[in-house]
Amino acid sequence: MSQIIIKNLSVKRGESFVLKNLNLTIEKGEFVVVVGKSGSGKTTLLHTLAGFLPFSGDIIIPHNLGVVFQEYSIFPWLTVEKNISLGLDKYHPKERKEIIEEHLALTELGHKRHSYSAELSGGQIQRVAIARSLAPDPEVLLMDEPYSALDVHTRDKMQEWLLDVWQKKQKTVIFVTHNISESIFLADRVLVLDEGNFVREFVVPFTRPRVDEMRFTMEFNLLNQNIKSFL
Ligand SMILES: Nc1ncnc2c1ncn2[C@@H]1O[C@H](COP(=O)(O)OP(=O)(O)O)[C@@H](O)[C@H]1O
Numbered sequence: 001m002s003q004i005i006i007k008n009l010s011v012k013r014g015e016s017f018v019l020k021n022l023n024l025t026i027e028k029g030e031f032v033v034v035v036g037k038s039g040s041g042k043t044t045l046l047h048t049l050a051g052f053l054p055f056s057g058d059i060i061i062p063h064n065l066g067v068v069f070q071e072y073s074i075f076p077w078l079t080v081e082k083n084i085s086l087g088l089d090k091y092h093p094k095e096r097k098e099i100i101e102e103h104l105a106l107t108e109l110g111h112k113r114h115s116y117s118a119e120l121s122g123g124q125i126q127r128v129a130i131a132r133s134l135a136p137d138p139e140v141l142l143m144d145e146p147y148s149a150l151d152v153h154t155r156d157k158m159q160e161w162l163l164d165v166w167q168k169k170q171k172t173v174i175f176v177t178h179n180i181s182e183s184i185f186l187a188d189r190v191l192v193l194d195e196g197n198f199v200r201e202f203v204v205p206f207t208r209p210r211v212d213e214m215r216f217t218m219e220f221n222l223l224n225q226n227i228k229s230f231l
């Protein structure tokens with residue numbers, strides 16, 4: 001059963017339409033990546049799905065969403081543990097503690113639970129940001145270029161980490177990036193956004209779990225070039 005249905009979605013920013021009659025259906029548990037050049041409307045799409053922007057058309061999406069935005073990251077005045085505990089007020093203290101421990105384990109940062117963001121690397125901060133979004137158990141995770149500030153090596157590691165978490169937690173993910181190789185590594189489907197609409201969809205043919213060596217295969221690089229030609 002499909003979990004997210006977007007029909008004839010149009011969004012205006014300033015005088016012009018940034019999204020124009022966009023249609024998309026996403027199945028439960030799917031990992032969809034939207035790529036597009038800067039200014040193509042990727043952030044606008046995620047902000048609209050998160051309910052931050054007015055729109056015309058129809059959006060059917062679960063209400064409990066998690067969001068990870070590049071610019072928000074984590075609260076610097078709270079420790080790793082406190083950041084993860086945000087959004088868990090609805091749980092009983094005992095259950096809350098269990099959820100915090102589970103998500104602290106996901107970040108692989110148990111030893112840093114009392115640290116602040118100033119004491120963490122970029123990759124560690126984003127792991128905390130993602131764990132924090134997952135802790136209240138959202139059905140859908142919206143991610144806006146969460147890795148664009150990371151160096152290439154860390155980024156590659158974090159992609160593998162995210163896929164591992166995704167397999168464990170079985171969430172529906174919409175991930176936005178301008179990095180094509182990242183999109184192929186992560187996605188079930190890559191959608192190319194241009195001039196306010198999807199101009200192309202690519203079903204990624206690679207099996208899971210995805211492994212680092214995949215990035216160096218001819219198939220991977222041909223798909224990379226193919227997607228690039230639509231950007
Ligand atoms: N707050 C805003 N007011 C007016 N125009 C905006 C605003 N935010 C973004 N835009 C415009 O909307 C278009 C799409 O922006 P955005 O969704 O941020 O693209 P992307 O995330 O793909 O880089 C751009 O032309 C941008 O200038």
Ligand SMILES: [Mg+2]
Pocket residue numbers: 042043044
């Ligand atoms: Mg953006």
